[in-house]
Amino acid sequence: MSNDYDPDNPMKGASKCPHCGGLGIVVQNDELRAVCGLCGAPRIKVQVEGITLSGGEVEPLTLAEKMRKARFLWRTAGVFGGAASGFGVLVSALLALVLSWGWGVAGLIMTLPFILLTIAGFTNASAKTAKLRTYVDAAWRSAARDVASQHRGGVTTRTLQESLGLSEAGAEQVLAELAVDDMMRSDVTSAGQLRVEPVASLRVDAGATGASKTLAIEDDLEARFEALEEAMAAEEASQRQVKR
Numbered sequence: 001m002s003n004d005y006d007p008d009n010p011m012k013g014a015s016k017c018p019h020c021g022g023l024g025i026v027v028q029n030d031e032l033r034a035v036c037g038l039c040g041a042p043r044i045k046v047q048v049e050g051i052t053l054s055g056g057e058v059e060p061l062t063l064a065e066k067m068r069k070a071r072f073l074w075r076t077a078g079v080f081g082g083a084a085s086g087f088g089v090l091v092s093a094l095l096a097l098v099l100s101w102g103w104g105v106a107g108l109i110m111t112l113p114f115i116l117l118t119i120a121g122f123t124n125a126s127a128k129t130a131k132l133r134t135y136v137d138a139a140w141r142s143a144a145r146d147v148a149s150q151h152r153g154g155v156t157t158r159t160l161q162e163s164l165g166l167s168e169a170g171a172e173q174v175l176a177e178l179a180v181d182d183m184m185r186s187d188v189t190s191a192g193q194l195r196v197e198p199v200a201s202l203r204v205d206a207g208a209t210g211a212s213k214t215l216a217i218e219d220d221l222e223a224r225f226e227a228l229e230e231a232m233a234a235e236e237a238s239q240r241q242v243k244r
Contacts, residue, residue, distance in 0.1 A: 078121025154197030
């Protein structure tokens with residue numbers, strides 16, 4: 001990302017932004033982890049060959065960008081309301097001193113809509129920020145899950161740094177979120193690093209009968225019950241043959 005920025009070749013590693021459509025590089029960002037260098041929209045880009053994203057990150061990134069734009073509008077409204085409120089209070093104070101308290105009160109009443117706009121602006125901006133972070137986290141979890149499923153031996157902080165171009169702090173946070181995913185399991189390496197990998201498939205084997213079935217974690221419950229019933233039936237058949 002930005003750490004690999006080459007002043008002699010500023011377009012090195014550039015790709016088309018799905019938000020603005022421009023050709024630009026992806027740079028690190030303290031809040032959103034990675035953004036488009038042109039429009040500032042949240043982006044995720046794989047940094048190594050052989051790993052592809054499933055597309056599960058697209059929708060949350062799109063929603064995150066909507067929240068980012070909405071937050072900007074509400075913040076702008078809050079700043080405008082704050083400036084107008086400050087000016088209105090100042091004018092009201094001058095009217096009260098020069099003319100009368102009645103004029104001052106009238107000025108404050110006229111300033112009230114701008115005060116309400118300030119409160120609404122910053123309150124809604126805060127709410128959009130919370131949703132923005134939720135969508136960004138969901139997008140990065142999806143991307144990290146894709147990397148883990150395509151990287152043998154599980155992923156560590158360093159793996160996510162190299163694969164997704166994250167900063168060390170960002171990779172640690174994403175890995176911690178991935179570790180509590182129901183589809184993943186975690187352990188600690190001999191070097192003391194957290195490692196996360198997909199949950200292994202469940203194998204139901206009927207032994208000598210040869211009846212077996214592998215169930216991936218994504219399989220539905222009905223398929224699991226069918227496999228268990230097959231295994232139990234095969235085992236009962238085997239026991240009846242032994243008794244004979």
